[in-house]
Amino acid sequence: MKRIIDGVLKFQRDVYPSQKALFQQLSDAQRPQAMFIGCSDSRVVPELLTQQGPGDLFVVRNAGNIVPPYAVAPGGVSASIEYAVAVLGVPDIVVCGHSGCGAMTAILRGGEQLEALPEVARWLHFADAARHAVAEQHAMADDETKLNALVRENVLAQLDNLLTHPVVANAIQSKEVRLHGWVFDIATATVTTYDAQKEKFVPLAQSSFVGVSF
Numbered sequence: 296m297k298r299i300i301d302g303v304l305k306f307q308r309d310v311y312p313s314q315k316a317l318f319q320q321l322s323d324a325q326r327p328q329a330m331f332i333g334c335s336d337s338r339v340v341p342e343l344l345t346q347q348g349p350g351d352l353f354v355v356r357n358a359g360n361i362v363p364p365y366a367v368a369p370g371g372v373s374a375s376i377e378y379a380v381a382v383l384g385v386p387d388i389v390v391c392g393h394s395g396c397g398a399m400t401a402i403l404r405g406g407e408q409l410e411a412l413p414e415v416a417r418w419l420h421f422a423d424a425a426r427h428a429v430a431e432q433h434a435m436a437d438d439e440t441k442l443n444a445l446v447r448e449n450v451l452a453q454l455d456n457l458l459t460h461p462v463v464a465n466a467i468q469s470k471e472v473r474l475h476g477w478v479f480d481i482a483t484a485t486v487t488t489y490d491a492q493k494e495k496f497v498p499l500a501q502s503s504f505v506g507v508s509f
């Protein structure tokens with residue numbers, strides 16, 4: 296914890312002075328460019344990955360970058376989505392999975408590990424559609440192939456779940472929001488994005504800016 300407190304003191308001493316005007320401007324309001332739904336994993340740092348600063352991203356992170364379907368239960372993810380779209384008017388929502396995801400690994404292993412973690416097990420049921428897809432399509436594959444497939448299928452499943460939220464569905468219909476499905480590879484910093492026309496993940500580039508179309 297000492298390193299973390301030292302970090303705050305360093306921020307106040309060395310970083311804040313040069314960005315004082317930005318923070319004072321942001322103290323009144325925020326207008327983020329996008330909502331970023333990522334995994335809580337410490338290796339996935341949205342602002343670092345996207346090179347954005349304070350005020351740029353409205354971030355929700357949880358185990359497995361999961362979006363519970365609308366009205367299943369009150370929750371922080373649903374409330375944040377509603378606020379981001381209806382109040383902040385974010386034009387883009389990114390769901391970002393990543394390589395080596397512990398939540399996705401737990402789904403694949405299942406069994407005893409999840410029995411000892413009832414809250415995790417209940418939470419990861421929101422990825423059942425992805426688990427079923429991988430079980431059907433990659434039944435004979437090795438563990439690494441299955442994990443990579445599950446990470447991708449889970450991003451797609453959570454994009455589907457996003458669409459169950461009326462505020463998102465309405466904003467998409469009126470072309471006010473675009474959805475993006477990303478996968479970040481930790482070892483190489485590669486980011487791929489889902490191309491709905493090609494029905495596969497492709498390297499992220501300006502050409503993929505259009506997002507997933509529905």
Ligand SMILES: [Zn+2]
Nearest residue numbers: 334336396397
């Ligand atoms: Zn993860």
